[in-house]
Amino acid sequence: MNKIITCIDGSAVSDQVCAAACWSAKQLSKPILLLHAIEKNHSPITEDLSGAIGLGARSSLLNEMANLDEQRSKVALSLGKETLAHSKAFLVDNGCHDIEKTQRHSGIVEAICDLENDARLIVIGKSGQQHAGDFKTLGSHIEQIIRRVHTPILIANQSFKTPESFMLAYDGRETADKAVQRIIDGGLLHGLTCHLATVKNSAPNIEEKFKQTKELLENKGFEVKACFLEGQIFDALMKYKEASGVDMLVMGAFSHSKLASVFLGSNTLKMIEQTALPMIVLR
The missing domain is CATH 3.40.50.620 (HUPs)
Known part of the structure; x- marks a missing residue:
């Protein structure tokens, strides 16, 4: 059974993405798969700092940075789960009940490509969380997704109404x-x-x-x-x-x-x- 892959990130456009997905699911009689991708946060822990600071201080700082990365990952995971729960509740309130959720530790493009074989439609926002409500800004991932996938893509913006x-x-x-x-x-x-x-x-x-x-x-x-x-x-x-x-x-x-x-x-x-x-x- 093909699914409506619905990409959410907690940004201002996420509810509109869900509204578009809900309409699509009703039109196609297909289930919705909510997708939240956690991008890997690259920190400079691999840099060679031995020439700048002593070995002991360097080891201590690297350990601290590793701990911060771990904490950041836990917070991102928790926020992602809350985002998925909010989006599912939004969909249920709008009459969609056949809903799955998934969280991926990867970039959104890679996550979509992994799931494409089971996709009937991909729904995504024009701008993402990093653009803080700048709806005129095109998310950098859009170009890559259109290039790499062959599934139809519905790009939502700051408002979605049932189209006629x-x-x-x-x-x-x-x-x-x-x-x-x-x-x-x-x-x-x-x-x-x-x-x-x-x-x-x-x-x-x-x-x-x-x-x-x-x-x-x-x-x-x-x-x-x-x-x-x-x-x-x-x-x-x-x-x-x-x-x-x-x-x-x-x-x-x-x-x-x-x-x-x-x-x-x-x-x-x-x-x-x-x-x-x-x-x-x-x-």
């Missing part, structure tokens, strides 16, 4: 066609109005593919509002998003290139950074 519509940014390329098929097959977005938005680009037969995609979605039961746009891709999509009042964004993943400069210049990443709406990234 979504905007699909369709560019006529292979990743967009795959995203359309995943929307049809997946079930998560069934019952929502689809705003199909395409910006004129260099893809072959883009206008014809746009019309075919609209018809395909309609034949599969979606209510589709289609708009063929012109201009700069990012600007045109953002203007349409604002004008149409959509509740959620959906995009196919960007280039598979391993070059960071290609990834960082993608319209997908810019959309994630600049919007306050929840966003689904499909591979």
Whole structure:
């Protein structure tokens, strides 16, 4: 049974992550797995300080630092358990009852990769605990997760409400066609109005593919509002998003290139950074 992997860290956005997960679990009839990852805290105990202080003093300081690391780990473990308990209570209050909890001593990216084989959807916050409520800041882990996993990812922001519509940014390329098929097959977005938005680009037969995609979605039961746009891709999509009042964004993943400069210049990443709406990234 595939699960909704729900990543929480006790940050200001954790309740919104849980709200998004709860909606997703109801849409897909899948259980929720709450995931809390405890990052290893690297301290300078491995540095060679023998030339600066005496051996006895050095040994005493290293022992003290080791004790502090142990105390820090115990506090992190306790805080993590409280965070998991709070999130479970939040989910139960919102009508979700099939819930599991897990705590991992690893980075969040590694933890998600370990659990991906049993994942139907990954739900994570746009910004994490380290950003202290700065919702415009993109968590550094988001880029790595999108690069490494093939499971759909729902990125939550500072607020989440039950969506009634979504905007699909369709560019006529292979990743967009795959995203359309995943929307049809997946079930998560069934019952929502689809705003199909395409910006004129260099893809072959883009206008014809746009019309075919609209018809395909309609034949599969979606209510589709289609708009063929012109201009700069990012600007045109953002203007349409604002004008149409959509509740959620959906995009196919960007280039598979391993070059960071290609990834960082993608319209997908810019959309994630600049919007306050929840966003689904499909591979």
